[in-house]
Amino acid sequence: MSFYLGLDSSTQSLSALLIEVDPAVSEAGERHRRIVLDLTLNFDDQLPGYGTKSGVFQDEDPQVVHSSPLMWAEALDCLFARMQDEGVDLSRVVAIAGSGQQHGSVYLGAGAGEAFAGLDPERSLVQHLQGHLTRSSAPVWMDSSTARECEEITSALGGPQSVAELTGSRAFERFTGPQIRKFYQQETRAYELTDRVHLVSSFMASLLAGRHAPIDPGDGSGMNLMDIRERDWSSLALEATAPDLASKLPDIAPSTTIVGKVSPYFVQRFGVNPEASVVAWSGDNPCSLIGVGLVRPGQVAISLGTSDTLFGFMPELRVDPAGEGHVFGAPTGDYMSLICFKNGSLAREKVRDRFGFDWLAFDEALAASPPGNNGAVLLPWFDPEITPTVLDAGPRVYGLDWKDAPAAARAVVEAQMASMSIHSRWMDVETDTIYATGGASKNWAILQIMADVFDAEVLPSSVGQTAALGAALRAWHADRLAAGDPIPWSVVVEGFSAPDSAGRVSPNPANKEVYQNFLRRYEACERHALGLGPEPDLTN
Ligand code: ADP
Ligand code: XUL
Secondary structure, X not given: OEEEEEEEEOOOEEEEEEEEEOOOOOOOOOOOEEEEEEEEEEHHHHOHHHOXXXXXXXOOOOOOOEEOHHHHXXXXXXXXXXXXXXXXXXXXXXXXXXXXXXOOEEEEOXXXXXXXXXXXXXXXXXXXXXXXXXXXXXXXXXXOOOHHHHHHHHHHOOOHHHHHHHHOOOOOOOOHHHHHHHHHHHOHHHHHOOOEEEEHHHHHHHHHHOOOOOEOHHHHOOOOOEEOOOOEEOHHHHHHHOOOHHHHOOOEOOOOOEEEEOOHHHHHHHOOOXXXXXXXXXXXXXXXXXXXXXXOOOOEEEEEOOOEEEEEEEOOOOOOXXXXXXXXXXXXXXXXXXXXXOOOHHHHHHHHHHOOOOHHHHHHHHHOOOOOHHHOEEEOOOOOEOOOOEOOOOXXXXXXXXXXXXXXXHHHHHHHHHHHHHHOHHHOOOOOEEEEXXXXXXXXXXXXHHHHHHOOEEEEEOXXXXXXXXXXXXHHHHHHHHOOOOOOHHHHHOOOOOEOHHHOEOOOHHHHHHHHHHHHHHHHHHHHHOOOOOOOOOOO
16 A cells, blocks of 8 residues: 655645555456545644734735745644654655645745755754745735736736736736746845745745755746746746746746655654655645546536635636636646636635624524525625736625625625636636535535525535645656556546535525526626726616
């Protein structure tokens, strides 16, 4: 039996998911497989010294959102220590892959490569990183402070459509290229001293492998720097972003790349198998694509994590003509379409906390308000929103009484589902079944509204941590590929990623018309709030 480890360095936590698979297939054509361990370390609770809230630093400017690379490194030490404490036999791990929150960037000086190579098990990862960060904090995907840089890059590359055709997305504030440009323009000396710009994914892989790791096309496509067709850096995009950038970026390598053996640091400190391979890390959404088993066209998933995302497998590249969605590289070598909303779980929490509720009370409030919310609409832009672009934060309300807890709870969830439905039309995929994942996908009342608004069956994932599961499955797939014994993706995902059919949520036919009207109303309110349409008529 072989162990494969998947790690997920997400916005609020670092998770580990360990799977066991039998290398041999039985005579009946079956392969034994199981999840051995599923562990999560929450940054705010377990590493309070960094002072994060929901995994990020609070800045007086709501558009600036950073986090701490040192915290992520310390979390890695803590998580391995916890696996050891739990009695996990890490000497059986054959390969490790990972998933990182997308777009976030880590800036390292010239000595970092040597520091990675010489990790001493007597000292912590944080101690090794001291003095090697040329930027003490890392801008993350929630940052929307680079509108000017986006405009500059867009105009240098010939307009939004050209940027999207080249990189898979028009220039987005949170994408790494615009973030790098801002750093270059505002802290030029520190930029010059930067030898390597990593993504969260490639930074974590570098710590594990004890050398600079490559960026995979899944996460590379979240930078506005990679030619989406060539799966390599675009010299045009690099030039439009910052000088000498080519020399500061890791290579782009396929998601199946074996970066090397795990650093002796993890062997000596935590008893990891010295022969364990480190596989290139990818972004959390590309990993979730595998974790929910979307390796064929025609299926979509919704992740209700810190961000809400809707994504699907995409065999042929097709960018969003409206410029709202993204095309990323899929770990299978194909593409994936994705649309991202910043006001996801934290917006739901804001409404919940406004009334001092826990999730149970929040669900009771949902049950106490009618589908369609008597015409009330909330545009849930508590924080600056990604889709549609709203940099000037603040919720907008149409006919909603904020003191009415049931109406407010329903308003935030109905709004999120409506927005996802409206802004994902360009993907043009059948949504008769939706695979649901992420922290809030265990909430049945929220899934019922999802099913009703999309008029689709909703299948929650049976594994909570689908990004970490996707990483573990990628580790298995890459290991077998490197051994000359490739396993088809459909076989890799089967079994593990099977949705929880007992948890299936079906749309209520009685609500179909209500939500058709609601979608129209929501779209009218959104257009009005964005200055694109007249005052909406809330009576129909
Ligand atoms: P990420 O991986 O992006 O850090 P997760 O997928 O772990 O985030 O989701 C974390 C979020 O899940 C929390 O912010 C919380 O709001 C949400 N969550 C957890 N339990 C529930 C629940 N029962 N109902 C709704 N939301 C929940
Ligand atoms: C995707 C995005 C978020 C982050 C954090 O484009 O910005 O989903 O990956 O999960």
